Amino acid sequence: MQTNLRAIEKTLNEMSYNLQSCPLQRFKNGWISFMEENEYENMKIVPHSCCKDPKSS
Numbered sequence: 001m002q003t004n005l006r007a008i009e010k011t012l013n014e015m016s017y018n019l020q021s022c023p024l025q026r027f028k029n030g031w032i033s034f035m036e037e038n039e040y041e042n043m044k045i046v047p048h049s050c051c052k053d054p055k056s057s
Contacts, residue, residue: 004036005029 009029012019019025 005032 009019
């Protein structure tokens with residue numbers, strides 16, 4: 001099971017837990033969300049071999 005910051009924030013908001021809304025906290029949450037999205041996208045990419053000669057294929 002995978003989860004992310006947005007899912008956690010949604011659950012906390014449903015439980016009436018007040019998250020900090022100062023600009024620094026919003027920036028931090030945005031940064032974490034950005035990093036999570038990049039990590040998920042990078043997991044989808046199939047790496048190529050840097051040592052394989054493309055002419056021999």
